[in-house]
Amino acid sequence: MYALIKPFVSLCLFNSKPQDLPTSGGLLRATLVSYLLVGILLALPLYGLPMGLLQAFLELTLLIVFTRMVLEIAGHRERYTQTLIALTGTGVIFGLLSMPLVYSIAGQGAATASTADGFTLRTYTLILAWLVVVYGHVFRHALSSGVSTGLLVALAYVILTSMVINTVLPPPDLM
Numbered sequence: 001m002y003a004l005i006k007p008f009v010s011l012c013l014f015n016s017k018p019q020d021l022p023t024s025g026g027l028l029r030a031t032l033v034s035y036l037l038v039g040i041l042l043a044l045p046l047y048g049l050p051m052g053l054l055q056a057f058l059e060l061t062l063l064i065v066f067t068r069m070v071l072e073i074a075g076h077r078e079r080y081t082q083t084l085i086a087l088t089g090t091g092v093i094f095g096l097l098s099m100p101l102v103y104s105i106a107g108q109g110a111a112t113a114s115t116a117d118g119f120t121l122r123t124y125t126l127i128l129a130w131l132v133v134v135y136g137h138v139f140r141h142a143l144s145s146g147v148s149t150g151l152l153v154a155l156a157y158v159i160l161t162s163m164v165i166n167t168v169l170p171p172p173d174l175m
Contacts, residue, residue: 008089012134017141018086019079028081031088036060038095045106047169055169062161063087070153074143083142087135094131098124132158 010016021027039056047055067087071080101124104117132154140150 005089005093008086008093011086011090011138012093012130014134014137018082018138019141021082021085021089023081024085025081028085028088031085031092032060032064034092035063035088035095038092038099042095042099042102045103051169055165058165058168059161060088062164063091063157066157066160070139071142074145076142076144079142083138086138086142090134090138091131094127094134098127101127128158 007016007021010020011018036056039059040052043052043055046052064084067084068080071077071083101120104120105124133151135154135157136147136151138150139145139153140147143149143153
């Protein structure tokens with residue numbers, strides 16, 4: 001099992017680059033499906049099943065389209081498969097890391113979520129920040145650019161995704 005996730009753990013620890021991953025349609029399908037399933041599991045306690053499915057599908061669609069557009073604009077279309085494998089594979093790892101925190105926050109309900117355990121909220125924020133930095137690492141290599149460009153592209157993706165999802169779906173009633 002660890003052999004399957006080892007390349008993505010290595011990316012999360014900055015020990016490898018997206019170009020170290022194989023360009024494999026099978027691996028791409030596996031990471032896309034895994035990303036979608038983890039997204040559904042993360043969205044369930046916040047949105048319920050119908051809206052959770054929509055949220056997870058919307059997020060995956062945005063990642064696919066955003067990645068394609070960025071690589072097309074930069075003239076690196078040939079790096080699309082490896083980049084998307086890297087983003088979805090590392091996204092699965094971060095999703096699994098944050099899952100207990102999301103369920104803990106959601107389980108507190110509307111009455112107490114605003115006073116959620118400070119440790120839980122800080123840990124969730126650190127995981128999100130780490131995700132942005134790892135996505136920045138992936139985009140940096142995919143675009144053959146500097147660290148700051150990769151981070152800006154990753155941050156733009158996170159902000160865009162948040163804006164679109166909060167526009168399409170009502171925010172969960174936690175506060």
